[in-house]
Amino acid sequence: MSTEPHLSADRAAALPLPPMAWNAWGDPALAVSLSDDVSSLLRTLLEITPGETGEPGEPRVGGAPARAEDAVLVPSRLSGVHLKALSAIVGEEYVSVRDGDRLPRAGGKSTLDLLRRRSAEPQDAPDGVVVPGTEEEIAAVLELCAQQRIAVVPFGGGTSVVGGLDPVRGAFAAVLSLDLRRFDALLSLDEVSGEAVLGAGLTGPRAEELLAERGFELGHYPQSFRFATIGGFAATRSSGQDSAGFGRFDDMVRGLRVITPAGVLDLGRGPASAAGPDLRQLFLGSEGVLGIITAVRLRVHPVPAVKRYEAWTFPDFETGAAALRAAEQQGTGPTVLRLSDETETAVNLAMTAKIGAPQEVSGCLAVTVFEGAEETTTARHELTRAVLLAHGGTSLGEDPARGWEHGRFGAPYLRDALLDHGALCETLETATGWSNLARLKSAVTTALQGALQATGSTSLVMCHISHVYETGASLYFTVVAAQRGDAIEQWQAAKRAASDAIMANGGTITHHHAVGTDHRPWMEQEIGELGAAVLRAVKGAVDPVGILNPGKLIP
């Protein structure tokens, strides 16, 4: 047995692969082609002529490798000494500098990430990957990295869409990806209190599987659900499609374990507390910058006995938004409550299978789902019906709501096909008070269209209310336009315009995608100069050398 780890240019991976494809969203087996409807839409509306083959995953951008084995990576900057030291901590089999391990952890899945992966240029990537199995190993890795001045990027499901996983080295010589996949246990379940302690590396489906064996559900279903992890949900303040009913992920968190270079934090006593500032709320949304989350204590509920669906149409977005507001403010309690605007409804974006097909629903489509015990579910459904009817809604019955649910994790696959065929496609989101919703929606739409027009592209800007609160709602925008010139620069310009519009019009820079590198330039506007100084002070206390995820979040 070799005791001397050696640097290897071996392309093949030696570690288990992350759950998502290296150069596209999700599972390659689920990649989609552009339907005739979508191709037609692109041609007529956006002046894009989709590539001829139309094969899934077939790249249009010249020369880029379709296979991981063919991708060119910048060489690893880790030395044999580093590798040996890391191996001594986690075991040789859990550390790698192979290209095959580095490449799938080179970034997240934003359109910028995917465009970079589609480039024929050498790809930047972490200089190595470590897969620790215990908190003690994490602490030792952090200690080593602080000594050796190596940056550390925690890695969960790899689904970041804000550059949260970019291999930024900051002031350091090298950057290490720390994969949490081995923190994959249901550590405990308190059936009476309805609390589960889940390992940070558990994916959404695996967490639900383990809970379901005991009759419980977490109920957190963001679009990244199939791949993202419990630790990632916590580190990014994720919000799911069922959050109207079960709450945002941060609402569900009762406790957190966090390993930092300065020690361990075990936060959260009791269901609620007045014992000073809520420090959990510093580490929720900390995006790997303040520590490595290893386990999360979460509120869970019994698997719902019944599930009811009802779709609705409203004559226009304003009427629909007022109806959603009334339902939420009156506490009628749907699990899912969403509303597409006229454009999104027309494109059928809510139902992946039918995207681009001639519209079946006019006006604005809303979806409601109710889950729980028979009695409470029926009561909540009836109350919601009454409010939506009173506010101008027309019921479309169950089918369109079931159709939405069926396709709800599918949209990102279409983005890959669009990118491959010359379209620019991306989403962004914000939130504001109900009274400011129309103004913010209009400002962001105008900003996006104007910025893309300036690059020579007509754009299709669609929007839906993805999450509702008593005092306001989120706005989730989907943009499709023709790629013109450097698509990366093109999207960066559009994103800059949209972000400036969000800040100038009272929105938050991100409602559920987190900050990463992409939203960082707007963070000082979001929290103020002193707010940024407070974050830096916290960072100094837990990570004095600054190795944790440099270049992210903190302005």
Add this chain to the structure above:
Amino acid sequence: MSTEPHLSADRAAALPLPPMAWNAWGDPALAVSLSDDVSSLLRTLLEITPGETGEPGEPRVGGAPARAEDAVLVPSRLSGVHLKALSAIVGEEYVSVRDGDRLPRAGGKSTLDLLRRRSAEPQDAPDGVVVPGTEEEIAAVLELCAQQRIAVVPFGGGTSVVGGLDPVRGAFAAVLSLDLRRFDALLSLDEVSGEAVLGAGLTGPRAEELLAERGFELGHYPQSFRFATIGGFAATRSSGQDSAGFGRFDDMVRGLRVITPAGVLDLGRGPASAAGPDLRQLFLGSEGVLGIITAVRLRVHPVPAVKRYEAWTFPDFETGAAALRAAEQQGTGPTVLRLSDETETAVNLAMTAKIGAPQEVSGCLAVTVFEGAEETTTARHELTRAVLLAHGGTSLGEDPARGWEHGRFGAPYLRDALLDHGALCETLETATGWSNLARLKSAVTTALQGALQATGSTSLVMCHISHVYETGASLYFTVVAAQRGDAIEQWQAAKRAASDAIMANGGTITHHHAVGTDHRPWMEQEIGELGAAVLRAVKGAVDPVGILNPGKLIP
């Protein structure tokens, strides 16, 4: 007109008085006598012979002054130079070193505070009082105090029961009470979003009055409601009697303005955000240690159209707690949901007017109240009824629930009468998961009784579930025993034993009373050594000289 402020030993107050009596809870006009029932209870159960007069406010402890004018204060340590500088900032009429202004701001209303006020010894008190009118004035006062090394204690309603207002000087020469009463406006109301911006100095009733004029309600009703302020609710993470329905105060907060020695924070964009750590959660519960809260943006709701009451009895606490758990976990939605244990029920403590009277309700009394629109309120009431019936509850109809509501702010007045007549009386509270509730309740009860027994007192320890959550509940203890020896030391010993039991048995050191000086020794157990270091780092960023409320909260 004199431009030279002069130190004055004048006893009379020159500033508007705080809302509460200097030496007792609340409004002197509402002071109560001990009823025959209570006197009998004290005699037979606790071996206390109440004083003969039984007059409200008549002190039993030897020699203590009943009138503020007769109290002896330690002299003010502020100089004429300080006073002149403060006057230059806020105006001469808004600064005072008179005993009459210092004494009513000498502390809060814990039993320890009230025992200290009842002492004939010289009273410690802040060295001066300043009543700024603008944020700019607050900033200038903080700048001056940092330069001159004067500690600053923010003052709202003066209702702290954890020593949060103690005039601790720390490393400084003097301490200034900064009274926020002039921040008393409803700054804005967004009726569509259901958000109000309220000045930090508004008392509970005044805030509700201003909102009611516009048809809205905040719905935060802690026992301190009549005197405590919006800023105080935020700074202490207050929880109210209607929090089951309307949420804890921290749940209601959408935004905060905070003036610190390092600058101003304006936190909170949108109804929810994923823009990194939630910094509002650092200043909620910050107890004046991290900044002066001047305004709070809060979720408000239309004044409920209907209100329904129903009281219940359960054969025992365990059965009742299981029923409350089921109601909360099934989301049946009462506004108020509480349960007294057997002892508290027997003493009729839930209904102030009848405390100590022969019991009318056996077993354990529960109270439910429902508020909202006609339709949703009826639905929630019916769902709750069904769950409570299924879990062994027997309805007692409306009256006992109305009786509870009628007396719900009254209990602290009884404490004053008890203290005056030789009884020790205090409350404390914690929270834990449902599965741990019985164990924690038993451990705290045993600890309290044991510690008081060691001082020679039989004690009556009563408990109720004051707040419910899906994953757990709070436990609110009321203790009555005979004063033996030094009552202050006696209670400190009991409190220490209870706090140790809370920490050893999985509770939080405080569910809604905050930390102050009294819970500070347990904070490192609550948040860990590194958690404490994080708080100190934040403190360093916003208050580098450390003038803000020294000796509180941060261990």
